[in-house]
Amino acid sequence: MNSEIKNEFTIERPPAGRWWHARLAWNCFVCVFALLADRGLAQSSATQTNTNAPAELGLEDLINIQVTSVSKKEEKLNDAPAAISVLTGDDLHRSGATSVAEALRLVPGMDVGQVNAYTWAVSARGFNGQFANKLLVMVDGRSVYTPLFSGVYWDLQQQILDDLDRVEVIRGPGGSIWGANAVNGVINVVSKSAKDTQGALVYGSGGDVHLTMDGGRYGGMIGSNTYYRVFGSYQKTDDYQLSTNGGSAMDNWWGGEGGFRIDHYRGSDTHLTWQADATKSEIPGQDNDAYNANTIGRWTRELSDRSSVEVQAYYDRFFRDYLVNDTIDTLDFAAQHTFGLGEHNDIIWGIGYRFISSKVETIGPVVAITKGNYNQQIFSLFGQDEFKIIPEKLTITLGTKIEHNDITGFEFQPTVRAVFKPAENQTVWASVSRALRTPSDYEGRDLARITTGPPTNGPGGGFYLPQLVGNPDLESEVLWAYEAGYRIQPDKRVNVDLAVFYNDYSGLVSGSSPPQFVPGVPIGTATTNFVNGPKAQTYGGELAVTFAPSDTWRLTASYSLLHEHLDPGIFLTGTGDPEHQITLRSAYDFTKRASFDAQLRYVDGFPGVSSYVTADLRLSYRPIDSIELSIVAQNLFQDQHREQPGVVGTLVSQVPRGFYGKLTWRF
16 A cells, blocks of 8 residues: 555544453453462373473573574584574563564574565565565475565464473574574574473463463373474454554554474484475555465484484465455475494485475556466485584584576585584684575566556656566576684683674666666656676674573573674665664563563664664462462563664554563473
8 A cells, every 4th residue: 555645644542441351351360360260270280281481591492402593413403513503492481572583682693674564574694574585484395475576474474382392593694504594693482392282271361461372272182102282373463554654554463373293203213394384474454465375394213312304394375455465375305314434424315306386466556466376396416424423522513505597597505614622611613605685576577567656757748657577587586605603611600602704795776776767657666777787795703701690580681783884775674774773672470370480672863763672571479289370561662662764655653662471381
């Protein structure tokens, strides 16, 4: 919908008093009922595998976390040759976040901003924006980016956070393992096995911004070695206010998710997983609705201590009805094999195939589709050798991924990484990597004509409509990344993690200049093609210091620095990145039943956004083991603030201060 038309609305944000009171009364009723009903279960609640007791806040578990996103095999986070952070299930639970996108604010070096009530801009180390396209996001091994703009629709990522085992976040390229678009980072959302979510969980909440967030799941067994869970959730958000005139943005949003997961364990060495879910998102005031349905199957087998195989396949359907009508069907297959070669070499290799069928139709004046039906195929092969030069001291990793896609043909993404451990409590790592972003469907195909603004004057005094047009001759954007890091645990209660980087980009996709003017009646077009050309350099780093004064208190301070040097002609509408970010976090357990979490964030200003400081608080109490009551306050220091510019035709809202209460019952 045209932004000028939307900006005429001056409807004030409706008071949420009645709704808030109704939700509060309902939650109080459910709480009292749960307490009464649960008295008979209190004695047996200690035997549940999913109690809500807080995890110890010391550092031992933190530094021994196993990650898989760096090398596609398990390794200690402290030994990984990359800038990687992990949000554990406990981190997610205690954050008070309502989505994965919001929880990513906890990660050093991540730039997370809300454009409006349902649109998020998420990236790492630069190039953030509504259509950020250099960050690969996966959920349980399934890529959730859309090939239309090589980015993520975050309103469709509605996982129940209590069902997530962890979120692994790599800042920096991962193309040698994960392929195209893993340029500035990789996010891997990992769900818990159904074995770890036995029993029932029900939650409900109400607030003045997040009007309601309700859901539940139930886990059980089929036979002696097969586990399942079924789940569903619903949430609704109130209207935000416009950045321009303070009127209602008409961006109230609701969404829901439902699905199941089955895990079968055949002995201790074989694991089969089948899961499926469907997600719905709708913005009533903007006639914007979308859904995603998918199913994934995975088989893993450990052949020995150093050898394993994994086979995975998934089907995904995406639909969105806004500006254009998009339907995208994806079928993906991947297999990998890990094995030891002699005493010093660990080899991992794999193959992949992806088939994508797209149907795009024009439904409005902004995007005119010229080619509505098309298919594409992606073939891939990767290999990596981890060579232990000095066991337990020095390891070198060499690897590359070879891909073939229908737009740019064959692509190569090599990497070399080194890890040196001068002492047991210290890790030094460095890497050089080449990563690629392949053109999106809008950029690399003669697919559409995208209107980028209102008519303007042109040659001969006529009016011309500015439009962007795809270019089938585009090549991939190229990044050469140089990284280094240092981790040290000088004391059992202190952990320091430092990473620095220099990124050199070339062939960035931009709009050609000057435009080509084509006269017409009553109006002509000023056509701009997507072209390769602009270059950019970014450099900076991230520092995180974690201190645990006791087993019941953990403090974390992080600082991120980002410098950007972009060519003058670069075309990056709706993007922006802060130069400095500072985050302070505190997690404290008063008792085994009461906890308090606080987060203070400073985000530096950039074009279109003023610097701001804000805070989030969460207070929780468990009157009995199976019941948790929590109160969350978000964005406390201002009534509202702007976080991210938007592109033409997109409403940009102020992010408001908000409060909500939540009841969680496990039985």
